[in-house]
Amino acid sequence: MTPTGRRGLAIIGGGKIGEALLSGLVRRGGPDGILVCERSPERAAQLAERYGVPAVDLADAAARARVLLLAVKPQDIGTLLDRLADVVDEGHLVVSVAAGVTTRRIEDALPEGTPVVRVMPNTPALVDEGMSVLSAGAHAGEEHLDEAEALLAAVGQVRRVPEDQQDAVTALSGSGPAYFFYLVEAMVDAGILLGLPRALAADLIVQTALGSAVMMRESGEHPVQLREAVTSPGGTTIAAVRELERHGVRAALIAAIEAAHARSVELGRTKGTGTS
Incomplete structure (x- = not known):
């Protein structure tokens, strides 16, 4: 059963793109309702102080936030998904910005029915001029795409494409x-x-x-x-x-x-x- 008190957004991963999105979202709407989850304690503390958001562990992030934005490197996604499998349910919306990682791979690692949206953003989100491109997974409907689009629109332009175009998007605007x-x-x-x-x-x-x-x-x-x-x-x-x-x-x-x-x-x- 989905906890009724769960709301807001948790950014999981505090690297360049995670910080770019965090920075833009806080600049546009303030820090309320945003959490950050970063495996390096030093980096987590730095982001928390810089942007005024709570730094939490993965279990706490999943318990408190409905939208989980996965902003880790592609080579780290497997380890993260293994940990997420025990704390995520179909009441979450999982938004991934990991380059090259398909929605199918994420869905296979998470509980059945979890909605997943794949996003390719870029670093000009730091100055609210990002270009983000969305694709829906098998369990994500229009309402999930609308929610992800509203999230990314805070830091730039947003487009929707079929997922088989995402690698081309990564090569063109992501890089x-x-x-x-x-x-x-x-x-x-x-x-x-x-x-x-x-x-x-x-x-x-x-x-x-x-x-x-x-x-x-x-x-x-x-x-x-x-x-x-x-x-x-x-x-x-x-x-x-x-x-x-x-x-x-x-x-x-x-x-x-x-x-x-x-x-x-x-x-x-x-x-x-x-x-x-």
Whole structure:
């Protein structure tokens, strides 16, 4: 029987993505009703102090919170599910942000009928600009997706997809911030090579990246149209684009995202150790 007094949310796992979600949720709605569960006592104490939320053990989290957000690394999910099996029931909603881990794998480890929603968020949730993508498990209905969407909407945009698209989502938006940071790092280095101070080069590129993203979102134009609007015949931009094409940057990005997709699929099939 589901305890009637159970309410709120427990974030299980205090790593980068767990903290990103915790930070955004507290910033938007305050700490009330949020618990954090972290196996490292030092890290748990740090999160509790930083965000004003109680740090509890797993059994207490399951007893007090109806929604359990699993924010552990894929290689740690098996151990967590073994521990959750004894404290979770069909009255919980389990929301997993573990990359590559299928709802089927989670459902098989938990009591029959437990609703599970799989989510792929990303770290811009730290600044309320996250991109989260949801998929329902076998026992999760529209009301569960609505609840998970409302939770993640506090820290950015949310989309729903069939679960067989989640590995592609992981490769594109889950890992996506790293690709942009990598490009910005290279562009800042280029500015330094050309004689600009590092701070100035960083300011120029960060604002350019931000402005370009807003233009894409608000103009509704295709990236090709926006790029062509900057590319004058015989000018500086076309010279740069020619070098990007000559060095295979487009092909390298596609290959990188394909590699991330393959790793996401691999993580979902592996129950042992690995790296995310």
